[in-house]
Amino acid sequence: MTSEEHQSLANVYALIGRLWLSEVDLDLLQQLxxxxxxDxxxxxxxxxxxxxxxxxxxEMLAVEYCSLFIGPKNHLPPYQSVWEAGQLQSETVASMNRFAEILDAPDIVDGSTMSDHVGYQLQLMGLVHQRASFQRSxxxxxxxxxFFSRHLCWQQPLLRxxxxxxxxxxxxxxATLTGELVDSEATFAGS
Structure with a gap:
């Protein structure tokens, strides 16, 4: 993969991660x-x-975001630990925090006790690609x-x-775009 391809993937991961983390506002919609x-x-x-x-x-999109991901009931929590273990703050959170530390990116998870949010995971994968765009190792x-095998392969049930x-x-x-991105990355990574 070329440096440009890594940087392009980094940008897509960052954008998609941001869209998962909170509802869109007018500025972001205008940028999109x-x-x-x-594009x-x-x-x-x-x-x-x-x-x-x-x-x-x-406002309609904010309401949809809240009803899908926040609740108060019948929502779809976008957290790996909830989908895998049925509760928040499991070993998954600790693993995410370790990866953020290794990547020297505590600002992405910001010490969150909910760092296994799909948005943070996508942003960390974007950081891996950003680093790969200028550092080959x-x-x-x-x-x-x-990181991909531990924190991106769980998402299909949520996305569906x-x-x-x-x-x-x-x-x-x-969700469709996220699934396509993760599927293409799985093919590339050989996961």
Whole structure:
């Protein structure tokens, strides 16, 4: 993989991670709309129409985000430990914090007790690709493969559930894009 490909993947991981971490605001939607004009992946994945760029559209997306991922009931917690162990703050959180420490990226998980959030995981994988864009080493490649196998391979049940609930909406598109990214990375990583 070339340095440019690593940097491109780093950017995609960072963006997708941000979209998972909190609801979108008007500025981010405007950036997505502008970027999608020049990026076929985003254009095909996130159809940001004029109605979304209005206050009511932003509010609708915020409500959808909250009902999907925050609750108060029947939500889909975007945490690896919940999907794997049925509760928050398991060994998965400790593992995420260790990876953040190894990558010298405590600002990504920010000491969070909920660092196994899918958004943080995607952002850390983006950091691995960013580093790989200018630093080639077997250690970094092994670290990326280990991180991927421990923290990105769990997501399919969450993604399927989001797609079922959201359909072809914004967050359903986010789940589809996330699944495609993780699947392509699995193929590359040989996972």
């Amino acid at each position: 709309a502008a970027t999608a004009q020049h 076929s992946l985003l254009r095909d994945s996130f159809a940001v129409d004029e109605s979304m760029l209005q206050p009511a559209g932003v 077997d250690e970094l490649l092994e670290l990326g493969q280990l 559930s989001v797609i079922q609930r959201s359909g072809v909406g914004f967050y359903g598109s986010l």
